[in-house]
Amino acid sequence: MSAQPLVHRPEPPADLLFCDVHLLDPRAGLDERADLRVRAGQIAELAPAGSLHAGPDEELIEGEGHHLLPAFVDPHVHLRTPGQEHKEDLNTGTRAAAAGGYGAVIAMPNTDPVLDSAPLLRSLRDAATREARIPVGFLPAITRRLLGEQLTEMAELAEEGALGFTDDGRPVESAGMLRKALQYQRLCGGVIALHEEDTTLSRGGSMHEGAVSAALGLTGIPTVAESTMVARDTALAGYEDGRVHFQHLSCADSVRAVADGKARGFRLSAEVSPHHLLLTDDAVRSMDTRMKMHPPLATEDDRLALVDGLREGTIDCIATDHAPHARDEKEVPFEQAPMGTTGLETAFAALYTELVLPGTISLALLVERMTAAARLFQLPTPAIVAGEPANLTLVDLNTEFIAGERGWESRSENCCFSGRLLRGQVLLTLAAGGLAFRARAYAPAAA
Amino acid sequence: MNHLLSIEDLDRAAIERIIQQAESFAEVSDRDIKKVPALRGRMVLNLFYEASTRTRSSFELAAKRLSADVVNFAASGSSVEKGESLKDTVLTLSAHKPDAIVLRTPWAGASELVSRWCSAAIINAGDGKHEHPTQALLDVYTLHQRLRSIDGASIWIVGDVAHSRVARSNIIAFQKMGARVTVAGPPTLIPRGIQALGCDVRYTLDELPSADVVYALRMQHERMTETWVPSLREYATVYQVNGQRLRAGQVLMHPGPVNRGVELSGEVVDSPQAVITAQVEAGVVVRMAVLYELLAGAREPRTVAERRPAAEPLPDLAAAEDSPQRELAR
Numbered sequence: 093m094s095a096q097p098l099v100h101r102p103e104p105p106a107d108l109l110f111c112d113v114h115l116l117d118p119r120a121g122l123d124e125r126a127d128l129r130v131r132a133g134q135i136a137e138l139a140p141a142g143s144l145h146a147g148p149d150e151e152l153i154e155g156e157g158h159h160l161l162p163a164f165v166d167p168h169v170h171l172r173t174p175g176q177e178h179k180e181d182l183n184t185g186t187r188a189a190a191a192g193g194y195g196a197v198i199a200m201p202n203t204d205p206v207l208d209s210a211p212l213l214r215s216l217r218d219a220a221t222r223e224a225r226i227p228v229g230f231l232p233a234i235t236r237r238l239l240g241e242q243l244t245e246m247a248e249l250a251e252e253g254a255l256g257f258t259d260d261g262r263p264v265e266s267a268g269m270l271r272k273a274l275q276y277q278r279l280c281g282g283v284i285a286l287h288e289e290d291t292t293l294s295r296g297g298s299m300h301e302g303a304v305s306a307a308l309g310l311t312g313i314p315t316v317a318e319s320t321m322v323a324r325d326t327a328l329a330g331y332e333d334g335r336v337h338f339q340h341l342s343c344a345d346s347v348r349a350v351a352d353g354k355a356r357g358f359r360l361s362a363e364v365s366p367h368h369l370l371l372t373d374d375a376v377r378s379m380d381t382r383m384k385m386h387p388p389l390a391t392e393d394d395r396l397a398l399v400d401g402l403r404e405g406t407i408d409c410i411a412t413d414h415a416p417h418a419r420d421e422k423e424v425p426f427e428q429a430p431m432g433t434t435g436l437e438t439a440f441a442a443l444y445t446e447l448v449l450p451g452t453i454s455l456a457l458l459v460e461r462m463t464a465a466a467r468l469f470q471l472p473t474p475a476i477v478a479g480e481p482a483n484l485t486l487v488d489l490n491t492e493f494i495a496g497e498r499g500w501e502s503r504s505e506n507c508c509f510s511g512r513l514l515r516g517q518v519l520l521t522l523a524a525g526g527l528a529f530r531a532r533a534y535a536p537a538a539a
Numbered sequence: 540m541n542h543l544l545s546i547e548d549l550d551r552a553a554i555e556r557i558i559q560q561a562e563s564f565a566e567v568s569d570r571d572i573k574k575v576p577a578l579r580g581r582m583v584l585n586l587f588y589e590a591s592t593r594t595r596s597s598f599e600l601a602a603k604r605l606s607a608d609v610v611n612f613a614a615s616g617s618s619v620e621k622g623e624s625l626k627d628t629v630l631t632l633s634a635h636k637p638d639a640i641v642l643r644t645p646w647a648g649a650s651e652l653v654s655r656w657c658s659a660a661i662i663n664a665g666d667g668k669h670e671h672p673t674q675a676l677l678d679v680y681t682l683h684q685r686l687r688s689i690d691g692a693s694i695w696i697v698g699d700v701a702h703s704r705v706a707r708s709n710i711i712a713f714q715k716m717g718a719r720v721t722v723a724g725p726p727t728l729i730p731r732g733i734q735a736l737g738c739d740v741r742y743t744l745d746e747l748p749s750a751d752v753v754y755a756l757r758m759q760h761e762r763m764t765e766t767w768v769p770s771l772r773e774y775a776t777v778y779q780v781n782g783q784r785l786r787a788g789q790v791l792m793h794p795g796p797v798n799r800g801v802e803l804s805g806e807v808v809d810s811p812q813a814v815i816t817a818q819v820e821a822g823v824v825v826r827m828a829v830l831y832e833l834l835a836g837a838r839e840p841r842t843v844a845e846r847r848p849a850a851e852p853l854p855d856l857a858a859a860e861d862s863p864q865r866e867l868a869r
Contacts, residue, residue: 303735309647309668309707312731379648423626425646427667 095253098227103526105133113155117476118456133525162474163195163483167465168411175204180416186225188502190529192436193485193518202261208233226523256283274334293317300373319345326353338362342387344397363411386431409464416504433508444516560828578607584637588644601826633657675712677825690717698756
């Protein structure tokens, strides 16, 4: 790949002193209170708490023991540009990401027009250098217009900076077409990321098939619509030795299929969303359209299998599948509503509150899984190590807040966690050395 | 009771109260002048997004017998065809200040949604494959007339349960009234997980003789976009309720319109065991009782908080979810 993989509009390099913060970076073996200096956008110095003093051109951030983490990386967001800017754009989407503690995101190609050609990728990356608050990478389509009929010019796209390829929003229905893409991957590199769904099983469905769909009279989508395709494509990936990433896993059988493939040494990875880790189809009982997502929320057993998969490493990383939709598009009867929930601004707090606080997973594991996507897509992993660029997020784990009560940075508000009482608010985010987000209430201390 | 959105909104006592009210209205239907002034000056709006002759005219008759004014609004040939959203249509029609809106749509949950957008009492006259609560009430009324009590009765609902809102409402209503419910039909037309509603499931009619009431569903082949059964002929062979399968003493029901020769044979439709026309008659008096209960009955006067004016800014979805209004609607 010749082009820079991530692009954004750079902020001036930050000069900051974090005084008395709790540094936590599981990969660096860090879990302690300390001071941390950022100079010219790089982590310059780590020292015992209280030992560093702010210089004249440095902003002092009184950490008060708040946690400073490596900034998160989201391999799956919908920035809706080009063509659906009424839902989100490069600026609002990356502002939402920064507000959620993210230092990098990867955007999906199911835009209008579909991101399926090198000129379009070039213009989009060009726009990102003017509009994106944090670094953005792009996954163009596997097949032209997502129709599953003809491969995109993958080599040329890779040359232009594609991190990989996906038809997200749709499956690659034809096994033969996917096999060609996996073969072609040997030429062009990049990760093939797959939305898994057998549409002959899912057609017409608007939620998980089970007791709730039966009671509501909604056509259900059976979990086998996903898991049979995960199993099929695991076999294809193994056969072609392809590098495959499974997107937004939603059920126990899919986790099992990925575990089987990994056990056989296939080059697989997988992601799971906060909503699939925390919610079940029971949330759909009220027919709240914010609970309509694709794949649908499944049963408690599926949810527990996803949490186990995340804990054990079958699932490598957390992806929000941030899917903004305009209010009028969601303010319709359930069956008519588009699928998707926003997630960037609530992911960390929701997972911290509902998985870490009850003791289901450790904070260190959560941080690891929220940053692991970088390595999967061959990007540098944010690290709290002297000499590294400052990709950092400062979070307050103590104060409770109501998700969405101060509005959203995203242009859309269709968040499934809206109204929940959470802990783990992001106070400040540094991305690629620049200040990308600062919570309104978090005023700078005197320099 | 502020709305009738789901049969779940009613407990057994409430259903019995409506049945009693309907019985008292039955007498009105036998008068020369079939009208009482109970709802004079009230307006009932029929808003129908799906073709319906029976349900709509049944509601219209019920409202008129109570001296209410009735406005019919059909989605075809209206602003809906010009792309107006459900919300905008409801807000527009609310400007006429209807006291009740009778709503039928092809979308589950639509009537609940509408109840958040306007101040009228909403009556769900069918929302997608979800519910049809007044059908359940008139079926309970019909059985009550015929059997006096359905406590402990065994009721079989036979046929296309998957596409039937009538089945869903009736499974719930019959059980609330103390009956045991079994659904039977082709495995492709019995939704996975339906047992969670408390009913038993059978894929053959072998045990049909054990039933006290046989409730056949309409085979909605005109709405099916896929093949659910190999052929209607085979369906009739396996699942048709006919003279051989219907035991003496069983009550036969059907929500209409009947496909003669498919789910029911002609002989059973015409037999004295069938109460299909009684169900239609019951429809008017039960809907009179529902309208009366919602608009004139001994209910609490509605407070401003309960009857949010349409002009007030709408709450966002998050607020609406926990609003007291919704609690009351439940």
